[in-house]
Amino acid sequence: xxxxxxxxxxxxxxxxxxxxxxxxxxxxxxxxxxxxxxxxxxxxxxxxxxxxxxxxxxxxxxxxxxxxxxxxxxxxxxxxxxxxxxxxxxxxxxxxxxxxxxxxxxxxxxxxxxxxxxxxxxxxxxxxxxxxxxxxxxxxxxxxxxxxxxxxxxxxxxxxxxxxxxxxxxxxxxxxxxxxxxxxxxxxxxxxxxxxxxxxxxxxxxxxxxxxxxxxxxxxxxxxxxxxxxxxxxxxxxxxxxxxxxxxxxxxxxxxxxxxxxxxxxxxxxxxxxxxxxxxxxxxxxxxxxxxxxxxxxxxxxxxxxxxxxxxxxxxxxxxxxxxxxxxxxxxxxxxxxxxxxxxxxxxxxxxxxxxxxxxxxxxxxxxxxxxxxxxxxxxxxxxxxxxxxxxxxxxxxxxxxxxxxxxxxxxxxxxxxxxxxxxxxxxxxxxxxxxxxxxxxxxxxxxxxxxxxxxxxxxxxxxxxxxxxxxxxxxxxxxxxxxxxx
Numbered sequence: 001x002x003x004x005x006x007x008x009x010x011x012x013x014x015x016x017x018x019x020x021x022x023x024x025x026x027x028x029x030x031x032x033x034x035x036x037x038x039x040x041x042x043x044x045x046x047x048x049x050x051x052x053x054x055x056x057x058x059x060x061x062x063x064x065x066x067x068x069x070x071x072x073x074x075x076x077x078x079x080x081x082x083x084x085x086x087x088x089x090x091x092x093x094x095x096x097x098x099x100x101x102x103x104x105x106x107x108x109x110x111x112x113x114x115x116x117x118x119x120x121x122x123x124x125x126x127x128x129x130x131x132x133x134x135x136x137x138x139x140x141x142x143x144x145x146x147x148x149x150x151x152x153x154x155x156x157x158x159x160x161x162x163x164x165x166x167x168x169x170x171x172x173x174x175x176x177x178x179x180x181x182x183x184x185x186x187x188x189x190x191x192x193x194x195x196x197x198x199x200x201x202x203x204x205x206x207x208x209x210x211x212x213x214x215x216x217x218x219x220x221x222x223x224x225x226x227x228x229x230x231x232x233x234x235x236x237x238x239x240x241x242x243x244x245x246x247x248x249x250x251x252x253x254x255x256x257x258x259x260x261x262x263x264x265x266x267x268x269x270x271x272x273x274x275x276x277x278x279x280x281x282x283x284x285x286x287x288x289x290x291x292x293x294x295x296x297x298x299x300x301x302x303x304x305x306x307x308x309x310x311x312x313x314x315x316x317x318x319x320x321x322x323x324x325x326x327x328x329x330x331x332x333x334x335x336x337x338x339x340x341x342x343x344x345x346x347x348x349x350x351x352x353x354x355x356x357x358x359x360x361x362x363x364x365x366x367x368x369x370x371x372x373x374x375x376x377x378x379x380x381x382x383x384x385x386x387x388x389x390x391x392x393x394x395x396x397x398x399x400x401x402x403x404x405x406x407x408x409x410x411x412x413x414x415x416x417x418x419x420x421x422x423x424x425x426x427x428x429x430x431x432x433x434x435x436x437x438x439x440x441x442x443x444x445x446x447x448x449x450x451x452x453x454x455x456x457x458x459x460x461x462x463x464x465x466x467x468x469x470x471x472x473x474x475x476x477x478x479x480x481x482x483x484x485x486x487x
C-alpha cells in the first residue's frame with residue numbers, strides 16, 4: 001500500500017478549464033466587453049460620418065473654384081458646357097455624401113446608442129446590473145462544489161503527509177536493525193511508530209476517498225447549474241451579435257451608392273452632357289464671333305447733307321447721358337451672327353441697364369473733348385462682349401434707317417480729328433517696366449513679358465487702362481497695374 005506512493009501525485013496541474021473555480025469570470029467579462037464594443041462601433045461610425053462630410057465639402061469647394069476658372073477662361077461653346085457638367089456632377093455627388101453622413105449619424109449611430117442604453121443598466125455602486133447577475137449566478141452554482149473540492153484538497157494533503165511519515169518510520173526501523181548499539185527498547189519504539197504511521201495512512205486514505213466520493217455526488221448538479229448560468233450569458237451575447245450584424249448591414253446600405261438610382265442618373269446625365277459637345281458647332285461660333293464671320297463697317301460713300309444731321313454718332317459724353325438704351329447704326333450683320341446666342345453676344349442694341357458697360361468700353365484712343373467722333377471698332381467689339389454675366393443673354397438688333405458715317409474718315413461731321421490719329425491728344429511720355437506677363441486679348445492691346453520696358457503715352461483712364469508704345473513701335477493699351485515707372 002505504501003509502496004505505490006509517488007511524489008508526482010502531490011503536484012497540482014494548473015488547468016484553464018471553465019469548470020475550475022473562478023474561471024467563469026471570462027464569460028462575465030464578456031458582458032462588460034459588449035458594452036465597450038457598442039461604444040467602439042459608435043466611434044467608428046462617427047469617424048466615417050466626419051470623413052463623408054469633409055469629402056462633400058471638398059467636392060463643393062472644388063466645383064465652385066473650377067466653375068469660376070472655366071467661366072473666366074478661354075474655353076467656349078459646347079465643350080465649355082461639357083466641362084461645367086463635370087463640376088455639376090461633383091456638386092450632386094457632394095449632396096449624396098452629405099446624405100450618407102446624415103444617415104450614419106441620425107440612424108445607425110442613434111440606433112446603437114439606444115440599444116446600448118436598453119441592454120446595459122448601470123448601477124449606483126458601479127458596473128452593470130447584467131454583469132452582477134451573471135457573477136452572482138456563477139458563484140451560487142459553484143459554491144457547494146467548491147466547498148467539497150476544498151475538503152478533497154485537505155484530505156488529499158493529509159493522506160500524502162501520512163504516506164511520507166510512514167516512509168520515514170520504515171526507513172528509521174530498517175536503519176536501527178543494522179545498528180548493534182541500539183537497545184531493544186529503542187527498537188521497539190521505532191516499530192510502534194511504523195505501525196502507527198500505517199494506521200494513519202489507512203485513516204487519511206479512507207477520508208480522502210470519502211471526500212472524493214462526496215465531490216462526485218455534487219458534480220452533476222454543479223455542472224447543471226453552471227450550464228444554466230452560462231446559457232443565460234450566451235443568450236445575452238447572441239442578442240448583441242445579431243444586433244451588430246443588423247446594424248452593419250444598414251451601414252452597408254447607406255454607404256453603397258452603386259445601387260442608388262440617383263447616383264446612377266448623375267453619371268448618365270454627365271455622359272450625355274459630354275457627348276453633346278460639338279467641335280464643328282464651336283468652330284462655327286468662333287468664326288461668327290471672332291473670325292471672318294464678324295460684321296464690319298466697310299467704307300462707303302457719304303452725302304454731306306445726311307451726315308450733318310442724321311449720321312452724327314454718339315460721343316462718350318452723350319452715351320453717359322443716355323438712359324433708355326443705345327443703338328448703333330449702319331452695322332451690317334451676317335446671318336450666322338444674328339442667330340448665335342452664346343458666350344459673347346453679337347447684338348448691338350443694349351437696354352438701359354447695360355449702359356454702364358457701354359460707358360466702360362470706350363475707345364481709349366479717343367480724346368475726352370472729341371464730342372463728335374465716330375464709334376470705333378473697339379467699341380463695337382466691347383459691346384459684343386458686354387460682360388460675362390450677360391454671356392447667355394441676347395438682345396434684339398435694332399436697325400436704324402440712318403446711313404452710318406465712315407469711321408475711318410480723318411474728319412467727322414463736326415469737323416473733329418480722327419480719333420485714330422496718334423497726335424490728336426499729346427501727353428507726356430514716361431518709361432515704365434512690366435511687373436507681370438500680359439497677353440493682349442484684343443487687337444488694340446499690347447503683349448509683353450515681366451521685365452520688358454515700354455513707353456507710356458497716355459495716363460490711366462477710369463477703367464484702369466493706359467496707352468503705351470513698345471520699343472518696336474507698336475502702340476496699344478495695357479493694364480495700368482501691370483507696370484511701374486522706371487525711376
